[in-house]
Amino acid sequence: MRALRRLFAAFLALSTFPASAGDTGLDAAAIATAERLREQALAGNAAWDFVAGLTTEIGPRLAGTEADARAVAWTKARFEAMGFDRVYLEPVTFPVWLRHRESAAVLAPFPQPLVVTALGGSVGTDGPLEAEIVEFATLDALKAAPEGSLRGKIAFISNRMQRFRDGRGYGPAVGARSNGAVEAARKGAVAVLIRSIGTSNDRFAHTGAMRYVADVPRIPAGALSNPDADQLVRMIEAGHTVRLRLDISAETVGQYTSHNVIAEVTGRELPQEVVTIGGHLDSWDQGTGAIDDGAGVAITAAAGALIASLEQRPRRTVRVIAYANEEQGLYGGKAYAEARAAEGAVPLHQLGAESDFGAGRIYALRAGVDDAAWPVIERIGQVLAPLGITTERGVGGPGPDVGPIVAKGAPWAQLAQDGTDYFDYHHTPNDTLDKIEPAALDQQVAAYAVLAWLAAETTVDFGSAPAKAAE
Amino acid sequence: MRALRRLFAAFLALSTFPASAGDTGLDAAAIATAERLREQALAGNAAWDFVAGLTTEIGPRLAGTEADARAVAWTKARFEAMGFDRVYLEPVTFPVWLRHRESAAVLAPFPQPLVVTALGGSVGTDGPLEAEIVEFATLDALKAAPEGSLRGKIAFISNRMQRFRDGRGYGPAVGARSNGAVEAARKGAVAVLIRSIGTSNDRFAHTGAMRYVADVPRIPAGALSNPDADQLVRMIEAGHTVRLRLDISAETVGQYTSHNVIAEVTGRELPQEVVTIGGHLDSWDQGTGAIDDGAGVAITAAAGALIASLEQRPRRTVRVIAYANEEQGLYGGKAYAEARAAEGAVPLHQLGAESDFGAGRIYALRAGVDDAAWPVIERIGQVLAPLGITTERGVGGPGPDVGPIVAKGAPWAQLAQDGTDYFDYHHTPNDTLDKIEPAALDQQVAAYAVLAWLAAETTVDFGSAPAKAAE
Numbered sequence: 001m002r003a004l005r006r007l008f009a010a011f012l013a014l015s016t017f018p019a020s021a022g023d024t025g026l027d028a029a030a031i032a033t034a035e036r037l038r039e040q041a042l043a044g045n046a047a048w049d050f051v052a053g054l055t056t057e058i059g060p061r062l063a064g065t066e067a068d069a070r071a072v073a074w075t076k077a078r079f080e081a082m083g084f085d086r087v088y089l090e091p092v093t094f095p096v097w098l099r100h101r102e103s104a105a106v107l108a109p110f111p112q113p114l115v116v117t118a119l120g121g122s123v124g125t126d127g128p129l130e131a132e133i134v135e136f137a138t139l140d141a142l143k144a145a146p147e148g149s150l151r152g153k154i155a156f157i158s159n160r161m162q163r164f165r166d167g168r169g170y171g172p173a174v175g176a177r178s179n180g181a182v183e184a185a186r187k188g189a190v191a192v193l194i195r196s197i198g199t200s201n202d203r204f205a206h207t208g209a210m211r212y213v214a215d216v217p218r219i220p221a222g223a224l225s226n227p228d229a230d231q232l233v234r235m236i237e238a239g240h241t242v243r244l245r246l247d248i249s250a251e252t253v254g255q256y257t258s259h260n261v262i263a264e265v266t267g268r269e270l271p272q273e274v275v276t277i278g279g280h281l282d283s284w285d286q287g288t289g290a291i292d293d294g295a296g297v298a299i300t301a302a303a304g305a306l307i308a309s310l311e312q313r314p315r316r317t318v319r320v321i322a323y324a325n326e327e328q329g330l331y332g333g334k335a336y337a338e339a340r341a342a343e344g345a346v347p348l349h350q351l352g353a354e355s356d357f358g359a360g361r362i363y364a365l366r367a368g369v370d371d372a373a374w375p376v377i378e379r380i381g382q383v384l385a386p387l388g389i390t391t392e393r394g395v396g397g398p399g400p401d402v403g404p405i406v407a408k409g410a411p412w413a414q415l416a417q418d419g420t421d422y423f424d425y426h427h428t429p430n431d432t433l434d435k436i437e438p439a440a441l442d443q444q445v446a447a448y449a450v451l452a453w454l455a456a457e458t459t460v461d462f463g464s465a466p467a468k469a470a471e
Numbered sequence: 472m473r474a475l476r477r478l479f480a481a482f483l484a485l486s487t488f489p490a491s492a493g494d495t496g497l498d499a500a501a502i503a504t505a506e507r508l509r510e511q512a513l514a515g516n517a518a519w520d521f522v523a524g525l526t527t528e529i530g531p532r533l534a535g536t537e538a539d540a541r542a543v544a545w546t547k548a549r550f551e552a553m554g555f556d557r558v559y560l561e562p563v564t565f566p567v568w569l570r571h572r573e574s575a576a577v578l579a580p581f582p583q584p585l586v587v588t589a590l591g592g593s594v595g596t597d598g599p600l601e602a603e604i605v606e607f608a609t610l611d612a613l614k615a616a617p618e619g620s621l622r623g624k625i626a627f628i629s630n631r632m633q634r635f636r637d638g639r640g641y642g643p644a645v646g647a648r649s650n651g652a653v654e655a656a657r658k659g660a661v662a663v664l665i666r667s668i669g670t671s672n673d674r675f676a677h678t679g680a681m682r683y684v685a686d687v688p689r690i691p692a693g694a695l696s697n698p699d700a701d702q703l704v705r706m707i708e709a710g711h712t713v714r715l716r717l718d719i720s721a722e723t724v725g726q727y728t729s730h731n732v733i734a735e736v737t738g739r740e741l742p743q744e745v746v747t748i749g750g751h752l753d754s755w756d757q758g759t760g761a762i763d764d765g766a767g768v769a770i771t772a773a774a775g776a777l778i779a780s781l782e783q784r785p786r787r788t789v790r791v792i793a794y795a796n797e798e799q800g801l802y803g804g805k806a807y808a809e810a811r812a813a814e815g816a817v818p819l820h821q822l823g824a825e826s827d828f829g830a831g832r833i834y835a836l837r838a839g840v841d842d843a844a845w846p847v848i849e850r851i852g853q854v855l856a857p858l859g860i861t862t863e864r865g866v867g868g869p870g871p872d873v874g875p876i877v878a879k880g881a882p883w884a885q886l887a888q889d890g891t892d893y894f895d896y897h898h899t900p901n902d903t904l905d906k907i908e909p910a911a912l913d914q915q916v917a918a919y920a921v922l923a924w925l926a927a928e929t930t931v932d933f934g935s936a937p938a939k940a941a942e
Contacts (some may be wrong), residue, residue, distance in 0.1 A: 056706065058581065060583060067583075105528075109528075111527045112529075203903055234523065432672075433701070433702075
């Protein structure tokens with residue numbers, strides 16, 4: 001089928017385009033439209049009103065809560081008012097985790113409260129738990145502890161995430177959050193506390209997903225704010241034995257079916273072929289999910305709406321996806337990919353991109369496509385250049401919810417955002433609308449509109465994601 | 472007595488000093504010592520260890536709690552280890568206010584939790600209170616509301632504090648906190664909520680003292696974080712009637728006697744005459760009181776300890792005062808002034824200064840002294856100039872705890888700090904050690920050491936505070 005499609009594309013290229021379009025499959029009119037979209041986005045678009053509305057009228061949107069249902073209904077109605085050709089829901093089912101109560105305090109040597117939050121998925125402490133803490137500088141140091149050495153104790157992983165524009169400090173740090181409970185339990189610990197995976201000294205604890213494995217006891221897991229972790233480290237470095245009280249009430253309560261909310265601008269020539277852009281609709285429960293990821297849904301919806309406002313539809317379909325429950329395991333992205341795989345539609349996916357790294361300006365275009373399609377990416381990059389965006393080859397990767405379909409062979413693009421401040425707010429109560437700069441939002445809408453339009457308009461086939469990126 | 476003292480000072484000046492000292496009453500040796508103190512402070516001093524110790528080993532120090540008693544004992548022991556000639560306690564009695572529980576949520580039109588904190592001194596809601604809110608742009612707008620117009624409603628004062636280096640945005644804003652409950656109750660309101668008196672968009676609610684008056688019903692008073700206040704304003708501006716649930720449990724529970732903790736370097740010639748420097752030892756309950764005001768106590772104690780480490784005592788006594796319960800009504804400063812007034816010791820107070828504006832660098836020296844003593848202030852300013860400090864005449868005022876003795880006629884000095892960021896952290900859980908820059912702390916210790924040393928060393932009498940400053 002892909003071969004047939006290529007043949008058809010080649011036929012179109014020969015019959016429709018001037019020779020100058022060359023191997024980008026884009027004619028001057030397509031480029032002119034892209035440039036117009038870019039300027040139109042900078043002059044005003046729907047993103048700010050979208051994210052202001054979503055974060056004000058829904059607020060926190062923890063997957064599986066009644067706010068999840070309200071967010072789905074709100075987004076569907078908003079999409080329907082934005083001029084798309086088609087808006088629909090697709091089911092996404094997952095277990096529901098609820099946070100009820102959380103607190104921590106130093107009991108000795110220096111009694112005082114601590115700022116703590118339960119990690120997503122954690123079990124509770126079953127009433128207040130009192131124990132000594134044992135510090136580990138890293139998850140690896142915890143793994144190296146002797147078996148049983150933490151019996152009756154709380155493991156405390158104290159390494160601090162480093163700040164970078166591209167957020168690359170996250171990867172080395174986040175293992176403590178994901179796997180700390182399992183590794184601590186293997187050594188006999190009764191709970192694990194980590195230094196928040198965050199770059200700010202603001203006294204917020206950062207939540208985020210953690211996991212258990214089948215053969216290891218499930219122990220409660222929480223994160224301390226950076227200042228609170230510092231406080232414990234000072235006590236420990238002074239030679240004190242530190243005893244804490246930890247009280248977490250949280251539970252996983254059955255299954256819930258939410259929805260991916262999808263809006264389309266239907267392609268005029270190849271409506272079955274799609275370019276997807278989107279963000280995730282769910283958020284953690286403590287902030288209002290403005291930068292994670294109201295902004296991503298708003299940016300891509302506004303970009304899609306600009307394309308929908310053109311007189312002519314793009315050659316292929318542009319699909320905006322507000323994914324369900326990214327935070328607790330990429331459920332929306334997985335459901336989307338599985339549904340496409342089941343119907344053999346993965347090869348129809350020309351390019352997928354997700355905005356899920358806050359609301360900082362985009363500085364790079366990256367992609368995982370066939371070598372033959374790279375000239376299209378470069379041509380798109382030329383239209384993005386006035387936005388301060390450079391094209392980078394051989395680096396990057398798809399957004400989290402695009403990952404599952406990329407793993408099945410779909411090509412991807414990435415509009416890399418400046419994430420310098422992202423992990424200051426990420427997964428905290430401080431993720432609120434005021435953290436978004438409206439002008440930065442406009443720049444991102446412009447970039448997504450250009451990318452989605454030109455990717456949908458080119459006659460070139462993007463092929464499949466290079467194996468490396470699909471890993 | 473003051474006249475006699477002046478005569479004695481004049482005699483000393485004639486007999487001891489070279490003519491060049493002129494009307495500053497300071498000889499070259501005194502200036503050289505001041506310069507040495509300045510450089511010594513910059514090279515290292517006790518302030519960081521002090522504030523790190525206090526905030527780590529005691530943490531929050533709400534007046535009247537057991538942490539207050541621990542803080543007094545800790546500070547007395549620390550002062551005793553710092554080389555002072557005398558360390559002692561003086562009683563300070565005040566009512567105890569305790570915060571037990573606080574939460575708020577929007578019930579309609581868009582249900583979601585809000586970040587709220589009870590104001591210091593507030594009564595509780597006696598269980599969850601549910602009511603509509605009525606927004607007022609300012610306290611004055613609330614005062615102008617018709618009598619009875621808020622019956623059964625919650626008044627919401629939404630004006631935002633402005634950011635300035637000298638913190639002058641605080642005065643115009645803080646009336647909403649101090650008097651909002653009384654004014655709202657006069658109109659029939661069941662509670663008052665204010666936008667936090669704070670300059671940051673971080674999602675912390677700022678607490679702080681409020682007051683009731685005898686003839687007006689006592690209604691609960693709380694502050695919302697800036698992002699939460701924005702959220703309510705957006706709902707109201709969209710035309711919605713906003714209904715909240717507010718649940719505050721707090722109470723005032725009898726009297727407690729804490730202590731001003733005092734350390735002295737005893738004067739070699741006029742030990743009864745004193746120069747006082749200090750900060751306040753209490754803090755609000757949510758942060759660890761690092762910038763408000765662990766820093767102030769640490770800076771002035773470290774400065775005093777540097778003076779105590781000199782081979783020769785200053786002419787007059789240098790007294791470091793860690794005041795009790797500044798936050799809830801300047802109790803420590805008032806008790807100190809009243810005790811001095813009762814024993815006729817106010818005229819012995821040559822100069823009083825308090826560090827209670829965070830831990831930002833000092834940029835100005837100001838004073839309220841007799842005109843005849845201004846040349847001393849100018850000379851002190853010359854020694855401070857290399858620290859980036861300019862001398863300003865006719866502006867400023869004493870620190871809060873110095874105010875009561877200044878009102879009784881004592882002269883004052885002010886080392887004005889850069890407070891640009893102070894109200895980002897002030898009275899929030901985010902007031903923690905990491906907000907202090909060690910090098911800035913050193914600069915302040917240097918300035919206080921120079922000021923206290925030279926004010927204690929000059930033969931000139933500082934007279935009394937000009938009437939304006941004493942108002």
